Amino acid sequence: MLPSFFASPVLATNIIDIFERCGTVDKIIVVGLLIFSLVAWTVMFGKHFELKRLQLLNLSFDSQLRDHRTLLDTPESFRNKRIIPYADLFAEAIESYWRAEAICRERGELNSRAKLEHAENALQRALARQTLRYESSMIFLASIVSGAPFIGLLGTVWGVMEAFSSVAEQQTAGIQQLAPGVSGAMLATTAGLVVAIPSVFGYNFLLGNTRRMITELENFASSLADRLELESK
Template sequence: MTLFFASANLLKIFGDTDVFGQILTIGLGVFSLIAWTVMFGKYNELKRLRDLNLAFEQRLREERTLLDLPESLRNKRSIPYADLFADAVEAYWRAASILKEKGEDNSRSRLEHSENAIQRAIARQLLRYEASMIFLATIVSGAPFLGLLGTVWGVMEAFSAMTGATASIRDLAPGVSAALMTTIAGLVVAIPSMFGYNFLIGKVKQLSTELENYASSLADRLELESKN
């Protein structure tokens, strides 16, 4: 029952808000829905990618050699670890082919090309991990300011309407409470987005560290195999 009256009171306050405040409140509500969609989507994406990475890494551990693995295993570009592996092996053999034609073929040159390819693949996958995070950060920092803008505008309108009249707190209360509605809306959007952003940033850092460790391990294995 209390929740019902609270909701009714919020609707009344929203109705008392001017058009600018209502537009801001509705816009913040839309941003909130988008933010929650992005947060859940990003969490599921990062969890799925980590599971795929671990499965692919386990698959490589079972192989005695990496350089001679079939091409079908290198075509799984949707898996970050597989993308690094594919770029590394393809760069290795491409360098071997070109250097052999020039009569300059040696394992060190092959490995240098392979390691460069790994670094490019890492940068590409890090951008993939961090996708959508800028949008969340923008909502976290921008929503409170949009709410404050609506409040300042509403308070200014409330005082402007009382110009030339004897104003009291009772007369100003409806306009001020309506103005504060946008501040509440901004905080309701920003606070969950802030917690979600910090949580997801932690996940991104975890996956980024795991990616770099995997890249180092991959480079070590390729170096050992090239010397055999």
Template sequence: MPFSFSSQLFSVVNVWDVFLITDRVGQAVIVLLAIFSIFAWAVMLGKHSELKKLRELNFAFERKIGQERHILELPENLKSRRDIPYADLLADALEAYWRAAAIGKEKGDDNVRSRLEHAENAIQRALARQTLRYEASMIFLASVVSGAPFMGLFGTVWGVMEAFTAAAEQGSATIVTLAPGVAAALLTTIAGLVVAIPSVFGYNFLLGNAKTMITELENYASTLADRIELEAK
């Protein structure tokens, strides 16, 4: 008898059998959550790889620029790396600086202050653009984190309602008649949590990395503006 009780207590629920007895609405919810889970994992893994690569490229570019004595006269190969966030800021700043210088000479009103203002404005625009790049796809993960549990709850409420409706039609509300329907209904809640829990950890991890990189980008932008100003004087 003890062995029989233990076997029943630790028996594994056959999720596939429960899924098969779930009504079509519940199955649709579970399938949709499975699709969201696949996309969420793809976004998390892809975003982690992207941020890691961008950070390595940023640091390598910063080291290379640090070895240059004159930032305003950099070779073209260092100014055309738009795929690197730090290089994108530098390219925009230098383009704006020399464009302001050319226009100022044409009008006979060329001055260092005007050049620096245009360069700083270009840096701010590039900074905002790269910030959006860091945060891209994060809204999808946030939506999955907040929406998946509610989708699972919807499937559960719908399944419980269907189970009680079927029991009422049969004229019997015993545990035997209700248990399969309620178990099937609860499967959608489990599916919602299975999708949401990894997503919330992944979202917080990636958001923390993105914020750190944005702070590093802002520090680099400030350093870049200071260096241009020192060389322009």
């Protein structure tokens, strides 16, 4: 349940009244910040559930892979699950290993080191690709975090300018002349903070999860490389 302060219809009415008194520029800025807020919340929730889903898929695939004694004899079905980050790394490494094996046989060579190098290079490419996948949308969210306060500040400055312009034109400093500009300035500042503050916490939370999952991905790649090296001897 929301606190009574935020659920108060009086407060909502006051905000609407303040918005109606704002100038055109401040209205555009406030509406734009509202759209940014909706987009930021959508991105944060979407990214959270995406990372959670990928983590569960990774754990399930890793558990299935551990049930096989050797990587090189795993069924082909294990290489057809590219949507899973761990499976993508596994498929790249195994397929690259067997391609190198075929080339070595054609040349009459028995160079196990070359096969391992091909597999490790494929692992690095897959690791970079999945890292980009984990980090997708984070730049956009970081832009909202850093940009929203400045957009709100723009509205603040513009509102103050309108207030002083109104006073200069009418040569009086009454509340009627100052209210529209000052109201717009304060509302723009509030809107910028309302967008930025939740986005900061959401971004830091998602960034921590992303870095942890990238570390887990790197550890999985290292484990795959070690197992391949042992099996190729």
